[in-house]
Amino acid sequence: MLADTGLTRPETAPEVPSPPAWSQRIAALGNRFYTELPPSPAPAPHWVARSEACAQTLGWAADWWQQPGALEVVSGNALWPGMRPLASVYSGHQFGVWAGQLGDGRALSLGETMTPQGLWDVQLKGAGLTPYSRMGDGRAVLRSSIREFLCSEAMHALGIPTTRALCITGSHLGVRREEMETAAIVTRVAPSFLRFGHFEHFAHIANDDQHAALRELADFMIQHHAPECLAAENPNLALLEKVARQTAELMAAWQSVGFCHGVMNTDNMSMLGLTLDYGPFGFLDAFDPGHVCNHSDNQGRYAYARQPNVAFWNLHALAQAMLPLLNDLNDGSEAAIAALEPYKTVFPEALMRRMRAKLGLATELDADRALVDDLLRLMAAARADFTITFRRLSRFDADDEASRRAVRDLFLDRDAFDAWALRYQDRLAQERSVPAERHARMLATNPAVVLRNHLAEQAIRQARDGDFSEVERLLKVLASPYDEPAVAADAAFPPDWAQHLEVSCSS
Known part of the structure; x- marks a missing residue:
């Protein structure tokens, strides 16, 4: 049964201005590739969060979510005309072991919609059982849905290729994991969800x-x-x-x-x-x-x-x-x-390009690799905070004792850091680096804020009590990761209690 929303069948959901049309190109390949089935309704759905940036990427109006039936569609209770939901089949190696047939066990593609970037697939994650759910229930919980929603959008803001997340809706529907939790659905989008x-x-x-x-x-x-x-x-x-x-x-x-x-x-x-x-993911705090x-x-x-x-x-x-x-x-x-051979050169070259940018280096020298490697070794030995170390380096100036001390204090072996800093200073002098220009480049390369586990956890705890304001606030902060946040704690060292947080495959 559909929730009592007036949308008695998916086919009768009212049409809305955006998106204007839907297609499902993979359906032309035949049912060996997928199973067509409707999503499982979520009782009494409610909004948890929405990404305006993702809606803009899709070319959707800012008020798309206020259109008739929008909440029901992204909660699996209705379909807009032209949608053709299906779950795709795939297999894979899990933890290095062949796992055989897998597939969209709790995800459903609603269809593809035209965006300024071309056709994009719109999926519901947590929309109920499919033929590929195996021993699962096809649902996602609020906890993991918030993490996926926030990280998808945070990675995009960092300039890292990623699937996107349009919104989260929640429901009082109970879902058992290690304990009873409530269900949620993430609407995620991408040009394609095809996998190895x-x-x-x-x-x-x-x-x-x-x-x-x-x-x-x-x-x-x-x-x-x-x-x-x-x-x-x-x-x-x-x-x-x-x-x-x-x-x-x-x-x-x-x-x-x-x-x-x-x-x-x-x-x-x-x-x-x-x-x-x-699923389980994390940004490094102490570098290990x-x-x-x-x-x-x-x-x-x-x-x-x-x-x-x-x-x-x-x-x-x-x-x-x-x-x-x-x-x-x-x-x-x-x-x-x-x-596959290009991987062996593309990866190290791409990583060095990024690491040079993180150090504010505008030219390339063979010795740069040793400079980067030695810094990372010092960071590992000191368990220096990954994000904070590079952010403080963004303001490093050999002639400014305060900026130098801010970085130096992160390391246990101060003498070793001083020796590295002299090499770094010499390297900057070689390319006649202008401090103000370098600082600006580095501050636009080294984020002040990433989605640390404790930030997500704080948002999740409030959301469990029905308060989604921290999810919304954190989404805005993560949308501008290179700006200093208004709340200093967002860019600070993680609190002691964060050391005991654990994430697992349970979601």
Whole structure:
């Protein structure tokens, strides 16, 4: 039954000015790729938060959420005309182990809508059971929904490729995790939610017909999301190389802001190089290369320092899945491996480019890598706060004792830092760096605010009591991460109690 809203059936929901039309291109591939089904209604839904920035990206009016039926649509209780909800099937490796068939266990694509950037897919996450829910209930809880909503928009504001989040709605519907919690639904959007796991799924079903489906999927991906590959001698190899390069750039972006994904399974890797599926994640507080943000990751597979290598491992899994598409080559395996080779150069080059920017370096020297590595070693030894260290370095001036002391005080071995600072000072002198100009560049590169766990936790605790004002406030702060926040605590060291926060796969 639908909630009592006057919308007795999805098909009769009133039409609204935006979005004007819906499509579902993947439906043309046939039902091997998805299951069509309606979302499960959420009783008595209410608004939790909305992102005006995301609505603007979609080209939607600022008051879209006030249109008749909007709350019901994004809560799974109704559909706008033209929507065709479906859950897609995929497979994947989870924690390095083949997990077999997975799929959208609690997500439903409502359809694609035209935006200024082209067609974008609009999904409900937490919309109820699908054929791919396995042992799950198809729901998401308020806690994890707030974290995904805030981090999606925070990553976008940091300039890191990501899926976006339009809004969250909540319901009094009870959902059991470690304890009883209440349900919520995130409306998330992206040009595509295609994953490495989509290709793995059809590659691992060993019959010619399913390999035909694999070819259809690759053709679909290239036609709609990588048309430049059509001009290549082998479009599928070109696609693989494109994904490798995009993934390398994404990993460099993550590492440069201290972001830890937590569940880098192949089914959570985007074919578009987007940050996808915010389950357990975290931004580094004290710098620890071995930090594991996911309490469920007992082996530390997805530790911060391991993320670039894990991404490369995942790319090999994708390459393996695409081998049936390379039968026309003399040695498809060798060609696939060669297509991944750019990752080995793109990632370190992209990371060094970002790290030079974080240090305010406008030119490139071979010695810069050692300068960066030695700073990170000092930070690790001192467990210096990742975000605060680089933010304070943004104001570092050898001739200003206060700015120098602000950074120096973060390190246990002051003499070692002084030695590094002399090298840094010499490096800046080599390119005749102008302090005021350098400071401006660095302050626009090193964020003052990231979504630390304790900031999200404070918003979640208030939201559980029905007060969503902290979610809204924090969203605004995270939208301008390079500005000094009005509330100093947003950019301060985490409180002691934050050390005991844990995030896991339970959401």
